[in-house]
Amino acid sequence: METVEHLLYTKEHEWINIEDGEATVGISDYAQESLGDITFIELPSVGDEVEQFGEFVSVESVKAASDVFSPMSGEVIAVNEDLNENPGMINKSPYEKGWIARIKLSDSEEQSNLMTADEYSKFLVSVG
């Protein structure tokens, strides 16, 4: 399963790309593969406050509905509107075109609760 080197990951299979107090968030290749074809996403609203590991997005695949949790706390400053019409982009490009939201981070120290790509790869092996 593909991971990207400079991103941080959660145990619930979200990724976050931190740049200067802001961050882009999405779900990992493993998550999209497990969900199967993603058919619907309920995006958060710009201005929503999110908490680390709190629910902030729901996604549906042809098989099931699932929650996506925010890797860190902050305020939603942008969402990927393209996913409303084309949620399958998450399957095709989970780390790039399938990004979900941008967040203005409120506590940069929270990143110590996340895994590096290397740690996440090992975690994936351990969960089978």
Place this chain on the structure above:
Amino acid sequence: MLTHDQLQKTPLYDEHLALKARMVPFGGWEMPVQYDGIIKEHDHTRQIVSIFDISHMGEFIVDGDCVECGLDAIVTMPLVDLPVGSCRYGCILNEQGGVIDDLIVFRIEERKWFLVVNGATTQKDKAHFQKHLKEGAVFKDVSFQTGKIDIQGPLSFNVLSSFVADVGKLDYYTCDYFDLLGERVLISRTGYTGELGYEIYFPWEKTKDLWQELIGHDSVQPAGLGARDILRIEMGYSLYGHELEENISPLESGLSRFVSFDKDFIGKDVLLKQKKEGLTRRIVGISSENRRAPRQGQRIYLGSGEEIGVVTSGTFSPSLNKGIGFGFVKTQHADSGSPVIFGDNKSKNAAVISSRAFYKDGSLRNKTV
């Protein structure tokens, strides 16, 4: 839930593993839910042609005059006027008029009947038939001798006729015996997808050879139960355990046209009473206003918040590009076009009540000759 070792395996189990299918428990069987992707498999079936492993379904053979041997009184559809070489869909009911199973009956000879029932219900169906068939009937359960491959899609005739030259003589809902790979086998022009298609009943231990031959054809791709579920919901077809249950009557589940009141059958009294007094709930289609799909078990509400029913099946429809599903609602709220809301504690979504026949461009009745 049964463990991996307790689940039944079809004769194509190793083929599915070789194709890297995702296997899931389904009605006591370990079945492929998807190979390459559910939507891709759905689209390939609608546009080209797919094969499905349906070997988990049960098959019975009954020998005898349909009235004298009691078969006619066990099923809801009429059998007396069914021509040899034709198939008919219907239900078997309990004394309370609830659905024990839905099934297709084939008249393969004047006094010989081939019955196809659901995989998960095969044992209870068998017990029901054995209890109610009369002396003179010869009942055989051939489920574990009979593998089954469905070939479905607008090009299914083109593919199958390269193996069975005269299969084009089959019209919709007819069946016959054909020579295929050295075997004399039953093929019916039936299916569960809404596309032109055939169901092939093949010797269990040789089903693998047929699968390999069919999949070797350039146009053919395998499709799993995930695609099959979307295809059947788009067509408005019921699934046992969802729209059909022992506490649901076929009238409530919209199957009135598969129930003949011109003959006697188990459960008829209760159905007549329901007909006379009117139904309190009825199956409807639910058409989502967006891509979010209704899910089994979710509730159906009016705009006022009043709960009027429950969702039985739902999916995202790739053909319609929106969420669709079925549910039971109180009869007074069952009119097509009525706005409703489906959902649960976590989410609510707008929809309208609609016909269950969501997809209307299927090739199932296409002429082949």
